[in-house]
Amino acid sequence: MSAAAKLRVAVHGAEGRMGRLVTALVDAADDCELVALVTEPGRALPVGALHPRLPAIGQETMGALLPRGCVVVDFSLAPALPGLLAGLAQAEARLVSGTTGFSPEQQALLARHAERLPVVHATNFSIGIPALQMVLQLLARTLPAGFNAEQVETHHTAKLDRPSGTARSLAEAWGRVRGGEPAPVHSQRIGGVVGEHTWTIGDQEETLVLTHRAQSRQAFLRGILPAARFAATRDSGLYGLSDVLQDLGRTA
16 A cells, blocks of 8 residues: 555554554554654654654644544543544544543533544444443343343553443443443452453343453554544544444445
């Protein structure tokens, strides 16, 4: 693929742990061109600080400096959302976001933005989590009313949100289908555990146990490039990773 035909990708939250992994992922992809690294407002970094070819620009300058129509992959913090959306609107850039912890007001802000420009938002970009979500929704439709569900999520001690964004998303997906009281979520922060979500669903006679376990942070990267390619082909809308995977299945 020629350089002119490559998908132009910028990384927002480039100084973070996931931001650095995404930077390396995009750099290694034959069909992508890493065009910018974005960090906190007022914190520009020179070439070589994060990347041998690119400087890191402050968020407040991204709207003017990003290539028009590029895809921005965001792994940052929820308070950065208003500035991120302002920069995206100015550059008419598409968004793939794995940031968690959005308030209902921030979720509404993201949804309004998606009416103009495409957004893929997922709390987890592993392949197994959307598969787990689909199984949970199937069970929520199928199992008799006597079956109750609870979720335990376990992450490393440095993870700030509790419960995790993924755990909340899974619980919301179950609740949308099942109705009634939300499934309880229990959180554990232990050592260096990358990420684990276990659902126990049962009644007085039977129990089902479903677990998704990420063995490395590489698991959280698997859906990012497919999501970026997906966002590049859409005009507007708020999508999830399940939309991306279903689109891949149709075009395979």
